[in-house]
Amino acid sequence: MNSTLRTIGLIARREFVTRVRTRVFTIGTAIVLVGITAYLAFQILVLSKQTQTANENVAFVGEVTSLASPFTAAAKTLDYKIVRKPVANEADGRTQVQKGTLDALISGSATSPHVLVRDHFPAGLQAVLQALARQQALNSQLTAAGLNPATVNAGLATAVVTVDTIKGTAAQRTEEVIAGFVVAVLLYVALLTYGTLIAQGVVEEKANRIVEILLSTVRPSQLLIGKIVGIGLIGLFQLSIVGVYAIVVASLTHVFTVPTVAIGLVLAGILWFVLGFFFYAVLFAAAGSLVSRNEEVQGTVLPITVLAIISYFVAIGVVTPMFTGAPMTSTGILLAMIPPISPVIMPTGMATGDIAPWQWLLAIVLTLLTSAGATLLAARIYANSVLRIGARVKLREALAGPR
Numbered sequence: 001m002n003s004t005l006r007t008i009g010l011i012a013r014r015e016f017v018t019r020v021r022t023r024v025f026t027i028g029t030a031i032v033l034v035g036i037t038a039y040l041a042f043q044i045l046v047l048s049k050q051t052q053t054a055n056e057n058v059a060f061v062g063e064v065t066s067l068a069s070p071f072t073a074a075a076k077t078l079d080y081k082i083v084r085k086p087v088a089n090e091a092d093g094r095t096q097v098q099k100g101t102l103d104a105l106i107s108g109s110a111t112s113p114h115v116l117v118r119d120h121f122p123a124g125l126q127a128v129l130q131a132l133a134r135q136q137a138l139n140s141q142l143t144a145a146g147l148n149p150a151t152v153n154a155g156l157a158t159a160v161v162t163v164d165t166i167k168g169t170a171a172q173r174t175e176e177v178i179a180g181f182v183v184a185v186l187l188y189v190a191l192l193t194y195g196t197l198i199a200q201g202v203v204e205e206k207a208n209r210i211v212e213i214l215l216s217t218v219r220p221s222q223l224l225i226g227k228i229v230g231i232g233l234i235g236l237f238q239l240s241i242v243g244v245y246a247i248v249v250a251s252l253t254h255v256f257t258v259p260t261v262a263i264g265l266v267l268a269g270i271l272w273f274v275l276g277f278f279f280y281a282v283l284f285a286a287a288g289s290l291v292s293r294n295e296e297v298q299g300t301v302l303p304i305t306v307l308a309i310i311s312y313f314v315a316i317g318v319v320t321p322m323f324t325g326a327p328m329t330s331t332g333i334l335l336a337m338i339p340p341i342s343p344v345i346m347p348t349g350m351a352t353g354d355i356a357p358w359q360w361l362l363a364i365v366l367t368l369l370t371s372a373g374a375t376l377l378a379a380r381i382y383a384n385s386v387l388r389i390g391a392r393v394k395l396r397e398a399l400a401g402p403r
Helices: 002-020 024-051 062-076 090-099 123-144 149-157 171-208 210-214 220-253 259-288 294-300 302-324 329-338 340-350 357-385 396-398
Strands: 054-060 079-086 106-110 114-115
Touching: 002 024, 002 210, 002 220, 054 062, 054 123, 054 149, 062 106, 062 329, 079 259, 079 329, 090 106, 090 114, 090 329, 106 396, 114 149, 114 259, 123 149, 123 340, 171 210, 171 259, 171 302, 220 329, 259 340, 294 302, 294 357, 302 329, 302 340, 329 340, 340 357, 357 396
Parallel strands: 054 079, 054 106
Antiparallel strands: 106 114
8 A cells, every 4th residue: 555655646746846846837836826916906996997986076156165164074985086166156056157267056955955067966965965965954943843953963873774794795705706716717728737637647657658668567557646736736735836926915915805805715726626636637647548549539538628617618507597686596505516517616706705614515426426436537547547548538439347
């Protein structure tokens, strides 16, 4: 047992060291990091525009001037900056509104204000002004009834509504869905990229006859698992670099407001990369062993690639409605339990909390069992075809073995 593990470890180390030093790995990782930086920069620009305070040039004339200060303070909570402009009289204010140098002229009494605008007065500001006018009218009624308005208002201030959210705010949920979807896309790309890399590596070793030398000292199953583990560690290493970089940059720029969710997403992404990679990798390796030329690789791995693409589009169909704030449907949760699809849906469901812990634990068990079955099948195909040089080996022949 120790000898087998040592052999697999040596093969994995050879694959890892050889490929991690290549320009493809370095340039590929750099491109992904640049892409994340560009995305975060875009988010910062979008957020800065969304939070930009709108300026409103407003003039007050007459008794309503008493509402100017509370109106300005209340408008600030709605991201409106009220800039008070002086006017000589109501006629002067009307002229400035017509010219466009004044956005609104507020005149009349404090209990019945009149607003003059050129074309539009924000609904939020109208609601604020109406609330202030009603408060002013209430104060007048209280005074007339012999009550102290300040005392009554202080009592009313204690009547407040408290809202507690179980799954966070809508903005937080949107962040979770987007981040989960980004992780799913990265996993999909990584699974296809490294899966194809394994298939090509198998074919190269067959074409160069290196596999004959290797199999003279190790068993086919050891070579297969060692190659998968080595290339898988490269993918895991790359995803870890990307994940840590994304968390650090997002935290520093405050684009992602929930660091714990970000960390959980990275851990979930790594978990499902390991599970999904092993499942797809053994299939890619088995497919690669059926041919002897790189030109034939794409054809032989096409069914596996199609399976991954279908899984990706299913994930898009499940996740897209969630961008509007809708929870993951029961159909989506059921699809997430299917092993070939789980790696690209589970990260989003786990991030939003729509998939319960027992459900993703069950999905892990199902994926492990499916991967074990796929490994046994792939090991048989690999052992029976990896030494056969020349024409493409038919799947039926590879499963049947030597006669």
